Amino acid sequence: MTASTTPGTTAAPLLGIDWGTSNRRAYLLDERGELVRKHEDDAGILNVQGRFGDSLRDLLQTLQVGSADIILSGMVGSRNGWVEAPYLDISQPITELKNHLLEVDSGLPGVRCRIVPGYRYLDPQGLPDVMRGEEAQVLGALALSASSGWFLLPGTHSKWVHVEDGTVRALLTFMTGELFALMSQHGTLSKVITAEQSIPAAFEAGLRAAPHGAFTHMAFCCRALVVTDMMPPDHTASYLSGLLIGSELDDIRRRSGGDFNVPVQVVGSPGLSARYLNALELLGTPARAWQPDGVYVAALRHLFQLER
Amino acid sequence: MTASTTPGTTAAPLLGIDWGTSNRRAYLLDERGELVRKHEDDAGILNVQGRFGDSLRDLLQTLQVGSADIILSGMVGSRNGWVEAPYLDISQPITELKNHLLEVDSGLPGVRCRIVPGYRYLDPQGLPDVMRGEEAQVLGALALSASSGWFLLPGTHSKWVHVEDGTVRALLTFMTGELFALMSQHGTLSKVITAEQSIPAAFEAGLRAAPHGAFTHMAFCCRALVVTDMMPPDHTASYLSGLLIGSELDDIRRRSGGDFNVPVQVVGSPGLSARYLNALELLGTPARAWQPDGVYVAALRHLFQLER
Numbered sequence: 220m221t222a223s224t225t226p227g228t229t230a231a232p233l234l235g236i237d238w239g240t241s242n243r244r245a246y247l248l249d250e251r252g253e254l255v256r257k258h259e260d261d262a263g264i265l266n267v268q269g270r271f272g273d274s275l276r277d278l279l280q281t282l283q284v285g286s287a288d289i290i291l292s293g294m295v296g297s298r299n300g301w302v303e304a305p306y307l308d309i310s311q312p313i314t315e316l317k318n319h320l321l322e323v324d325s326g327l328p329g330v331r332c333r334i335v336p337g338y339r340y341l342d343p344q345g346l347p348d349v350m351r352g353e354e355a356q357v358l359g360a361l362a363l364s365a366s367s368g369w370f371l372l373p374g375t376h377s378k379w380v381h382v383e384d385g386t387v388r389a390l391l392t393f394m395t396g397e398l399f400a401l402m403s404q405h406g407t408l409s410k411v412i413t414a415e416q417s418i419p420a421a422f423e424a425g426l427r428a429a430p431h432g433a434f435t436h437m438a439f440c441c442r443a444l445v446v447t448d449m450m451p452p453d454h455t456a457s458y459l460s461g462l463l464i465g466s467e468l469d470d471i472r473r474r475s476g477g478d479f480n481v482p483v484q485v486v487g488s489p490g491l492s493a494r495y496l497n498a499l500e501l502l503g504t505p506a507r508a509w510q511p512d513g514v515y516v517a518a519l520r521h522l523f524q525l526e527r
Numbered sequence: 528m529t530a531s532t533t534p535g536t537t538a539a540p541l542l543g544i545d546w547g548t549s550n551r552r553a554y555l556l557d558e559r560g561e562l563v564r565k566h567e568d569d570a571g572i573l574n575v576q577g578r579f580g581d582s583l584r585d586l587l588q589t590l591q592v593g594s595a596d597i598i599l600s601g602m603v604g605s606r607n608g609w610v611e612a613p614y615l616d617i618s619q620p621i622t623e624l625k626n627h628l629l630e631v632d633s634g635l636p637g638v639r640c641r642i643v644p645g646y647r648y649l650d651p652q653g654l655p656d657v658m659r660g661e662e663a664q665v666l667g668a669l670a671l672s673a674s675s676g677w678f679l680l681p682g683t684h685s686k687w688v689h690v691e692d693g694t695v696r697a698l699l700t701f702m703t704g705e706l707f708a709l710m711s712q713h714g715t716l717s718k719v720i721t722a723e724q725s726i727p728a729a730f731e732a733g734l735r736a737a738p739h740g741a742f743t744h745m746a747f748c749c750r751a752l753v754v755t756d757m758m759p760p761d762h763t764a765s766y767l768s769g770l771l772i773g774s775e776l777d778d779i780r781r782r783s784g785g786d787f788n789v790p791v792q793v794v795g796s797p798g799l800s801a802r803y804l805n806a807l808e809l810l811g812t813p814a815r816a817w818q819p820d821g822v823y824v825a826a827l828r829h830l831f832q833l834e835r
Contacts, residue, residue, distance in 0.1 A: 297754075298754070306755065339751075339755055342739070344736065344739050346736060346739065346745075346748045346751075346752070347748065347751040347752060347755045347757055348744075348747065348748060348751050349751045349754055349755060376715075376747060391740070391744050392744065392747040392751070393741065393743045393744045393747065394714075394715070394743050394744075394746050394747050395743055397714050397715060398743055398746075400714075401709045401710065401713055401714055402709065404713075405709055405712075405713065406702075406705050406708075406709055407684075407702070407705060428652065428654060431650070431652050431654065432650075432699070432778050432782075433701065433742060433774045433775065433777065433778035434741060434742045434743055434774070435701045435702050435703055435706055435742055435771060435774055435775065436656075436699050436700065436701045436702075436775070436778055437654075438702050438706075439656065439684060439700040439701065439702050440654045440655065440656060443647075443654075443655040443656050443657045443700070444654070444655060446605075446606065446657055447614065447647055447655045447657060449655055463743060466741045466742070466743055467741060467743065467744070469741065470740050470741035470744055474740075
């Protein structure tokens with residue numbers, strides 16, 4: 220029993236769930252916002268279709284939690300998730316997300332359940348981009364440090380979010396991880412790609428080549444380097460990785476008018492972030508790395524209004 | 528018996544074979560260079576590993592040809608083909624290819640067999656690109672009309688060849704067809720792509736969107752258009768096709784300093800060429816379409832030195 224609970228009662232545990240497509244991560248906090256327990260499983264939305272309430276009940280049992288105040292983020296709020304939480308327009312500041320949570324009837328007594336909505340962005344040409352889940356990570360990083368600028372969230376679909384004064388100004392997704400997987404597993408380059416190779420010089424060569432042409436051409440140059448004996452076959456994976464990340468960085472640099480003075484804030488696990496941090500360093504762009512768990516817990520504190 | 532044969536002998540038939548990775552097309556000419564018969568089969572180099580001589584003998588039997596003067600082009604001259612014909616540097620004019628044919632000992636009596644070498648190009652950044660087979664198509668188009676400019680050879684790997692005065696000035700390959708197949712069959716977009724759809728408005732939208740960012744980002748916009756209800760799911764295939772072709776055209780346009788005044792010469796089957804011709808028309812770029820068989824026969828006449 221803590222000072223914030225009424226005598227004779229137990230405060231409902233605070234539970235944040237980053238509920239994605241394939242995986243689910245649950246963060247149990249005490250009423251001061253300290254992380255008590257983290258649980259991760261593969262009950263992503265693809266594996267839970269039509270059984271979201273049951274799946275949540277099972278999770279609460281696993282965590283030995285009866286009543287709870289729950290915040291869900293990620294693809295659980297998509298059309299293929301539990302309840303669709305309409306995308307917010309970027310005119311709604313990310314620092315005001317706590318006012319836009321969508322209540323979900325979990326069907327479980329003593330359980331309050333709310334979903335964080337994602338964001339939709341229209342670029343100057345009117346083309347849309349979207350995020351679900353990353354907005355909570357960005358909120359957490361903002362809660363930990365007030366700085367504006369580009370946030371990079373590496374992943375299968377790498378997200379770049381430009382934030383000024385707590386408001387999203389731009390949002391761009393790159394299919395970097397997905398295209399690397401597709402091209403490594405199928406198609407022309409897969410014939411020579413040897414997985415798990417990491418050749419720093421080849422990564423840098425791909426990174427520096429990327430701005431010189433369309434990705435669909437530069438990827439063929441990677442093949443041509445091998446057939447002309449200008450590059451060993453086992454450099455292909457690193458070169459392709461450099462090319463894909465270089466293509467991202469070149470796009471963002473152009474949109475920023477070539478200006479990358481403020482550190483890029485990279486929110487991701489060390490493994491996911493390493494290549495991006497390396498790329499940013501090679502290109503002379505300052506970067507700051509954030510651990511996603513710490514950032515997520517900070518976001519939960521903000522959403523549960525436990526800011527200290 | 529024609530005027531060009533010695534009395535009492537029969538001129539060896541002239542045979543050109545476009546011997547690719549998966550397929551093989553054979554063109555039997557008479558001694559005046561007229562097409563007598565065309566034969567097509569699936570004896571591409573992947574299916575003929577280690578049995579090239581036997582495969583050629585079988586083909587000659589099928590065509591009921593004993594002795595023959597044969598010219599091979601395409602991947603048959605690659606490292607994974609019959610005999611590797613080293614790439615020519617672009618300093619060797621394409622109109623001089625007949626002086627660079629590589630003799631192959633076919634092991635078949637009365638059969639003279641020569642391979643057309645491909646080309647290697649280094650772009651201003653020193654990045655290589657290569658072609659094998661397309662050089663014969665370009666030669667044929669040049670033999671039929673003298674104009675310089677960009678030649679486009681659509682395919683799984685779409686080739687753009689810039690020719691001036693019979694010499695290759697630039698060579699760029701785009702993995703357009705391959706990436707379309709990969710992304711339609713696997714990954715995020717494949718979930719919504721309905722094959723065989725052709726929606727002109729979606730194709731044009733993708734084409735016009737392409738210059739606005741990296742392909743790896745624009746491809747995600749295609750997904751975002753669907754999840755934000757800005758585009759029906761069955762438009763995705765056409766949009767992606769427009770995006771890929773638009774990415775090619777934008778790259779070539781930039782390299783040409785924005786200048787596309789001379790017609791692009793498109794050498795490909797009507798099916799392969801249709802989308803490119805449509806794209807060029809939408810962007811206001813003049814184009815001229817060439818039938819690949821006629822072009823190839825013209826190349827053979829040139830290589831057999833039957834020019835009229």
